[in-house]
Amino acid sequence: MCVICGCGEAEVRIDGAAAHTDQVHEHVHADGSRHTHDHVHEHPHDHAHEPAAQHSHAPGIAPSRRVQIEQDILAKNKAYARANRQLLSGHGIFALNLVSSPGSGKTTLLCKTIERLHQQTVAVIEGDQQTSQDADRIRATGAQAVQINTGKGCHLDAHMVGHAMAQLQLAEKSLLMIENVGNLVCPAAFDLGEAHKVVILSVTEGEDKPIKYPDMFRAASLMLLNKIDLLPYLSYDVDAAIAYARRVNPGIKVIQLSATSGEGMGEWLAFLNEGIAQARAARQQTVADLQARIAQLEAQLQARAD
Incomplete structure (x- = not known):
């Protein structure tokens, strides 16, 4: 299960299509002992999945390890969120x-x-x-x-x-x-x-x-x-x-x-x-700033050529 919020191991589907998720899996052996490990599904594009949230106990994971996994998951999520925000802003x-x-x-x-x-x-x-x-x-x-x-x-x-x-x-x-x-x-x-x-x-x-x-x-x-x-x-x-x-x-x-x-x-x-x-308005300002910067660089190049 997910190490942070306890989300179960389930396939995420986007309009019916399956999408892999990063999960932390727990195994119980015949002697009753338990251990967990990460299953991370990497993709060639710039996204990865980390369905998790805060404040839960993951059996079999030491507190320090749980905190580290939580930090890693949220850090990756923030990176994808920045990419989404940049696309939307653009x-x-x-x-x-x-x-x-x-x-x-x-x-x-x-x-x-x-x-x-x-x-x-x-x-x-x-x-x-x-x-x-x-x-x-x-x-x-x-x-x-x-x-x-x-x-x-x-x-x-x-x-x-x-x-x-x-x-x-x-x-x-x-x-x-x-x-x-x-x-x-x-x-x-x-x-x-x-x-x-x-x-x-x-x-x-x-x-x-x-x-x-x-x-x-x-x-x-x-x-x-x-x-x-x-x-x-x-x-x-x-x-x-x-x-x-x-x-x-x-x-x-x-x-x-x-x-x-x-x-x-x-x-x-x-x-x-x-x-x-x-x-x-923010997009228009960004476009205007880029155009001004391009014009400035072109002027500098022209000045050097002269």
Whole structure:
């Protein structure tokens, strides 16, 4: 199993195609003794897989060895995340990593968001352990979607996302939404190359989720408090939920909304449009800087020739 988060040995599938993963395997012998070893599947391209996250005990691995493997896995993931981020930045694409517990309403929110972003091109990467149901729902809106099935894995990593991005026809200056596997623990540790992590908390969950799962809320730039249309039927303390989130992350932005009723969706769409505009502006500035540098070098070469 995965040394850090305990993800089982399962084949990752991206829209039905198998993708190998790096895993730490445990063997139990007839005498009851155990040992573990890494199985690393190398590829000729610039990606490798490391589905793992933090804070778990791997039987048979000494603490120092476990820490070293964890550091190696996360370091490799960061390298792939940088590559993803550079690709996205180079095309002016605004990318978000949507994280939450199962049942928070991520997919419904995505569908309603796509329907309301009439003038924007949106692509989606869907992460689930099994089935393509969520990706099918996204495709029904007319948006591109790639499904990643992680098997027993409990989160997406940057390598999986890099492969999925290669299957999408990502438009210049567009929006990429990554719906992570429903889990408030492991996805906190894995940078996918996104501009922001957006954590979705439903009012049907406990107000204290932010202090029970602080790493996720600390890693997020934005918290969407979803399903507020249900508040009249629940005993839910909105102020307490927001206060808990800001206890662990004082800078977190909070938007209260309902994907079903549409309340608060305007503020969410404004956030998205601002991010898209900033990604476009950053790309244009990068192009302008490169053009200026090329002109400068050409002038220097001309001066030397004269």
